[in-house]
Amino acid sequence: MLDAMRQQWLHGFLDLCLLCLLGERRDYGLGLAQRLAESGFGEIPGGTLYPSLLRLEKQGLVQADWVSSAVGPRRKYYRLTAEGRVAADERVAVWREFRQAMDRIADRADLAEVETA
Amino acid sequence: MTGDEWHGSFIRILLDQGVDPIEAQRISEDSRAEAIAARRHPAQLFGPAAAYATAVARAARPAPLNAPLARAKGPVVLRLTGVTKRYRRREVLRGVDLTLHAGEVAAVTGANGAGKSTLLDICAGTIKATSGVVERTARIGYAPQQHGVAPYLTAEEHFRLFGAVHRMGARKAVATGAHLAAGLGWRPRAGVVASQLSGGTQQKLNVVLGELSRPDLILLDEPYQGFDQDSYLDLWAQVYAWRDAGAGVLVVTHLLHDLDKVDHLLELQGAEDR
Amino acid sequence: MLLAIAGTSLRELTRRRSALLLVIALPLAFYSARSDEPGQAVRFLALGVGWAVATLALFSHVGSRHLDRRLAVVGASPTALLLGRQLALLGTGFTIAGAYLVLVAVAQDVERLWAVALLLGTTVLVAAPLGAVVSLALPRELEGALALLAIMATQMIADPEGALAKALPLWSTRELTTYAIESTGDEFLHRGLLHFAAAFALCACGAWAAAVVRLRPSVPPEPAPA
Numbered sequence: 001m002l003d004a005m006r007q008q009w010l011h012g013f014l015d016l017c018l019l020c021l022l023g024e025r026r027d028y029g030l031g032l033a034q035r036l037a038e039s040g041f042g043e044i045p046g047g048t049l050y051p052s053l054l055r056l057e058k059q060g061l062v063q064a065d066w067v068s069s070a071v072g073p074r075r076k077y078y079r080l081t082a083e084g085r086v087a088a089d090e091r092v093a094v095w096r097e098f099r100q101a102m103d104r105i106a107d108r109a110d111l112a113e114v115e116t117a
Numbered sequence: 118m119t120g121d122e123w124h125g126s127f128i129r130i131l132l133d134q135g136v137d138p139i140e141a142q143r144i145s146e147d148s149r150a151e152a153i154a155a156r157r158h159p160a161q162l163f164g165p166a167a168a169y170a171t172a173v174a175r176a177a178r179p180a181p182l183n184a185p186l187a188r189a190k191g192p193v194v195l196r197l198t199g200v201t202k203r204y205r206r207r208e209v210l211r212g213v214d215l216t217l218h219a220g221e222v223a224a225v226t227g228a229n230g231a232g233k234s235t236l237l238d239i240c241a242g243t244i245k246a247t248s249g250v251v252e253r254t255a256r257i258g259y260a261p262q263q264h265g266v267a268p269y270l271t272a273e274e275h276f277r278l279f280g281a282v283h284r285m286g287a288r289k290a291v292a293t294g295a296h297l298a299a300g301l302g303w304r305p306r307a308g309v310v311a312s313q314l315s316g317g318t319q320q321k322l323n324v325v326l327g328e329l330s331r332p333d334l335i336l337l338d339e340p341y342q343g344f345d346q347d348s349y350l351d352l353w354a355q356v357y358a359w360r361d362a363g364a365g366v367l368v369v370t371h372l373l374h375d376l377d378k379v380d381h382l383l384e385l386q387g388a389e390d391r
Numbered sequence: 392m393l394l395a396i397a398g399t400s401l402r403e404l405t406r407r408r409s410a411l412l413l414v415i416a417l418p419l420a421f422y423s424a425r426s427d428e429p430g431q432a433v434r435f436l437a438l439g440v441g442w443a444v445a446t447l448a449l450f451s452h453v454g455s456r457h458l459d460r461r462l463a464v465v466g467a468s469p470t471a472l473l474l475g476r477q478l479a480l481l482g483t484g485f486t487i488a489g490a491y492l493v494l495v496a497v498a499q500d501v502e503r504l505w506a507v508a509l510l511l512g513t514t515v516l517v518a519a520p521l522g523a524v525v526s527l528a529l530p531r532e533l534e535g536a537l538a539l540l541a542i543m544a545t546q547m548i549a550d551p552e553g554a555l556a557k558a559l560p561l562w563s564t565r566e567l568t569t570y571a572i573e574s575t576g577d578e579f580l581h582r583g584l585l586h587f588a589a590a591f592a593l594c595a596c597g598a599w600a601a602a603v604v605r606l607r608p609s610v611p612p613e614p615a616p617a
Contacts, residue, residue: 030155047164047172050151054144055176066150073154076147193614241464242608252614259464264457269403281395282467310406330465 010041014052016095017041019080019088022062026079029053053078061087123159123166124149130170133306135299136177144173174302175347191219193252194334194365195240200249202235209235213249215383219333222356222366224376227385233338233369234262236385240336240367254334254365260327262338262369268312272298272305272322276329283330290329297325300358301351317344324352328359335359337368392467396475397482400451404483410450414443418491429499430572435547436491437510437564441518442543444484448522449535451476456530459606469606473599477519484515506571506580513587514564520594521560527601560594563587 010017021027021035029050036044056062061084067077080088118126124145131141148169152159163169195217202210209232217223225233238244239251241259266275273291280290298305301321311319320340328335339352349372357378359366376382404411418439425431459472488511495507522539529535542559549556556562566583569575 028154029151045164046151046162047169050148050163051169051172051176054173058177073156074150075154076151192616196614242610243460243464245609251611253611254613255610257465259461261457261461265461267399267403267455267458269406269454270399274399274402278395278399279462279465281392282462282465284392287395326461332465 006042010044011048013095014044014048015056016088016091018052018056019061019084019091022078022080023085023088026077028075028077032078056084060084118160118166120152120159127159127166127170130167131174133304134171134174134302135304136174137299140177144177171347175351178300178302190221191363191365193217194219194254195367196250196252197240198250198252200236200239200246200251202232202239202244203247210239210246210385213383213385215381217334217365217367217381219365220360220363221380222360222368222378223381223383224379225367225369225383225385226376231385233385236383237261237336237338237367237369256330256333258327258330258332258335260323260335260337260340262340265323265326266311266319269310271308271310272314273307275311275322275326279326279329285330293329294325297328298322300355301325302348317348320344321348324355328355331362332364334365334367337366339368339370341371393471393475393478396467396472397478400455400476400479401482403454404447404451404479407450410447414447415487417443418487422491422494426498429501430568432499433495433501433507433510433572434565434568436495437514437568438543438547438561440484440488440491440511441514441561441564442539443487444480444515444518445522445525445539445543446536447483448477448480448519449526449539450532451480452523452526453530453532453535456526460608463606464608469602470599472606473523473602477523477598480519480522481515484519485512488512488515501572502574503571506567510564510567510571510583513567513584513591514561517560517563517587517590517594520591520598523598524594524601527598527605557586560590563590
């Protein structure tokens with residue numbers, strides 16, 4: 001039940017996460033999945049990740065290029081476009097506001113617990 | 118399922134969901150290369166082909182709602198003034214008022230038997246109101262709830278027939294129909310008659326026929342039988358796309374979805390016995 | 392628009408395989424039952440063709456009722472809708488009739504073959520709008536088919552000299568058959584053609600009036616600017 005909730009939330013925030021990670025540096029699909037896992041989001045299934053990347057590409061926020069490598073296989077690398085950078089900044093700002101509001105509400109619940117205890 | 122089989126069924130489903138063939142080919146090659154680079158079976162990396170294809174097809178579709186147009190209210194396309202409908206002693210509609218401009222969506226809600234479909238039919242002109250005034254633009258699209266398609270005709274023949282009625286020319290009608298179908302995540306196949314389509318796909322055909330002529334006013338009895346959640350969201354995306362393109366939309370709705378985005382909400386109270 | 396409606400209607404007809412096969416087989420069955428006697432064989436064949444075409448017309452119009460109403464709402468003229476479907480039915484009917492005319496020409500020794508062609512033609516011309524009239528009065532296939540059964544069976548059984556037979560739509564077929572087979576005088580031809588003209592006019596006008604009443608949407612006035 002709690003897992004399902006996390007899953008649902010992540011679904012809503014995945015685009016923003018990807019924009020932020022790509023804002024840091026360009027990356028390929030599996031690399032992004034690893035970085036999301038390292039950040040504490042758990043394993044993101046490819047069936048969720050790649051459609052998100054495709055959607056961002058379609059919206060012109062992300063540009064994708066196939067890059068050959070001397071050592072490994074050919075990989076598709078994603079990077080933010082100028083538009084993507086603007087969108088990332090805007091959405092992060094909205095997220096911060098949202099998080100503050102959420103924190104204020106959650107803190108009240110904490111306080112109430114202390115009072116009733 | 119081998120990797121090749123997975124990829125084969127993936128591209129087939131992409132095409133069925135209305136993804137442009139060149140685009141589908143590109144996406145399919147990308148997925149193949151991703152799976153090779155990851156050294157994993159595609160089913161392991163992406164999940165079942167059908168589910169992945171559906172998700173990708175939705176993502177690949179041109180999203181009409183990304184940048185809502187600055188919309189200006191157009192002329193009045195539908196005005197109902199005190200519309201009442203009585204069948205013998207049973208009053209189905211009482212004093213319905215509505216002014217709908219081009220570029221607006223009006224949702225009609227109410228319990229079963231509240232007269233939603235009756236109101237739509239009065240707007241279409243197949244039923245006469247007992248009293249009240251109906252004013253309506255002439256260029257309308259109309260998608261009734263039931264029996265809107267001919268069971269023995271293919272999608273393309275439907276497009277030709279409706280195109281002929283709208284004086285569009287056969288080729289343009291077929292091209293427009295295919296394009297609109299893609300927007301609802303469906304690619305009509307040649308030689309398949311309507312009775313062989315699933316209930317949800319028949320409804321998509323029904324909706325496409327309603328918008329084929331790019332009318333000024335679309336009267337839509339929202340399909341729900343056989344419609345899955347994704348199709349349902351696609352339909353509403355389409356409703357707002359019509360609105361943003363400047364059409365007035367009157368939609369009878371059964372589920373309360375996103376009604377905060379509509380411009381008018383008409384809640385019908387239902388029948389009264391006198 | 393008329394041609395598009397006729398064309399799609401014809402396609403729909405040819406796709407109703409089982410109905411079409413039954414409809415083609417019906418006159419043959421009637422004919423075979425009386426093939427020993429040319430007069431009766433041709434008469435039953437023609438009534439069979441009439442019955443078949445009327446039934447096909449019934450199915451076609453009942454099946455397209457809702458679609459036609461939808462098309463009318465977005466601007467199709469009820470006259471074009473009726474006429475288009477009738478053209479497709481007449482085409483199918485004349486094809487069936489033509490095939491049976493060949494059968495008669497080969498298998499029977501008929502005095503006036505052209506008159507057989509004529510009576511098959513008049514039968515089809517009456518039957519197609521007859522089916523449409525029945526479909527507009529009885530909007531379901533089963534009830535309509537039963538009504539046609541009643542009309543056709545009465546036509547076959549009723550005393551041809553009686554008023555009842557003359558009041559039924561295909562009495563002309565019998566008169567023309569007598570003229571074609573029995574080398575009678577021209578009065579049979581004239582009576583037959585007169586009855587045909589009346590029956591055809593009545594069925595066609597009835598079907599047209601009913602189509603207009605049923606299909607024509609009320610067109611509200613353009614809204615006055617706000």
